[in-house]
Amino acid sequence: MKNSEMEQDILKVLVTEEEIHSRVQELGAELYRRFEGKKPLFLGVLKGSFVFMTDLVRACQLKSDIEFIAVSSYQNATVSSGRVQIIHDLQQDITGRDLIIVEDILDSGHTLAFLKQYFLTKGAASITIVTLLDKPARRAKAIAADLAGFVVPDEFVVGYGLDYCQLYRNVPYIGVLKPEVYSG
Ligand code: IMP
Ligand code: MG
Numbered sequence: 001m002k003n004s005e006m007e008q009d010i011l012k013v014l015v016t017e018e019e020i021h022s023r024v025q026e027l028g029a030e031l032y033r034r035f036e037g038k039k040p041l042f043l044g045v046l047k048g049s050f051v052f053m054t055d056l057v058r059a060c061q062l063k064s065d066i067e068f069i070a071v072s073s074y075q076n077a078t079v080s081s082g083r084v085q086i087i088h089d090l091q092q093d094i095t096g097r098d099l100i101i102v103e104d105i106l107d108s109g110h111t112l113a114f115l116k117q118y119f120l121t122k123g124a125a126s127i128t129i130v131t132l133l134d135k136p137a138r139r140a141k142a143i144a145a146d147l148a149g150f151v152v153p154d155e156f157v158v159g160y161g162l163d164y165c166q167l168y169r170n171v172p173y174i175g176v177l178k179p180e181v182y183s184g
Contacts (some may be wrong), residue, residue, distance in 0.1 A: 006168060009181045011157075015150050015174035020132075020160060023149045024052070027130060028059025030147060031100060034128070039063050040098040045115065046070035046088065048104030051161035051169070052132045052149075056102060064100075067092060073111055082140070084114040095123035105133040105155045106148070109141030116143065133157065133174065150174075156182075 011170035032041075039062070046068050047161040070088035078099060099119055106112055107127075116127055131145040137154035152174070158164050164181070 006171060009177055010171065010175040011178045012025075012172045013135075013173050013175045014092070014152060014157060015160075017172045020149070020173065021055075025059050027147055027149060028056055031056075031060045031128075031130070032062055035062055035064075035098065035100075036061075038098055040100050040128075041094065042066045042100050042102055043090075043094075043119075044068045044102045045104070045111065047169070048161045048163065049102045049132075052104060053102045056130070064146045069115070071111055071115065082108070082110050084111050086118075090122070093123075094119060096125045097123075098126045099124045099128065101127060101129045103129065103131040103145075105135060105157070106131040106143070106145050107135045107138050109139050109143040111183075112145075113141040123149075132160065133162075141163070161172075 042053065042064055044050065044066065047070065067090060068088070068091055070084065071084050072087050073082065078165065095110050101112070103112060112129060112179045119127055129145045130147045134145055134148040134151045135154060138150065145170040155176050156164065157174050157176055158168035159174045161169050163169045164177060
């Protein structure tokens with residue numbers, strides 16, 4: 001299926017659509033078990049989590065609501081600057097809420113370390129971190145996900161919400177770009 005203009009930029013597929021689908025169903029079922037009888041708030045970290053979020057909430061039929069926060073730490077580079085900025089803040093009071101933070105990828109850990117602290121100061125009762133991808137090789141902060149979809153090697157990945165320079169978010173699988181895409 002590598003025939004679209006965009007897909008010609010993909011060097012290799014790391015996680016297929018089918019693998020993502022079945023893992024997301026498992027994650028949804030696990031969250032259901034953990035939160036049955038409760039009303040957690042799914043809190044997506046924009047923009048990267050937007051695809052994962054829509055699949056995950058449908059894989060977990062709890063009476064839950066959703067919220068988003070948008071942060072930026074990359075400014076179009078492929079390595080985190082370490083400075084996390086809130087671009088779009090919470091639109092509701094989260095005091096006493098059980099949060100399920102939904103992230104696309106846990107990389108250096110700067111983003112989630114910052115957000116976890118931020119949500120605790122805002123009064124969250126509990127925080128569960130769910131990340132589609134975990135890239136442990138580059139962790140700079142002592143932070144771990146409670147649930148992770150896939151562990152990925154130390155390569156910059158795109159697709160299923162993840163971007164390079166705001167592109168490739170709509171690629172339906174997780175892939176690695178050809179080197180010339182970065183240099184060009
Ligand atoms: P961290 O703060 O370094 O853990 O990075 C978290 C954010 O950086 C993620 O939510 C992604 O938006 C972005 N990011 C980290 N690694 C990658 C990657 O390999 N591809 C695309 N985005 C990434
Ligand atoms: Mg992100």
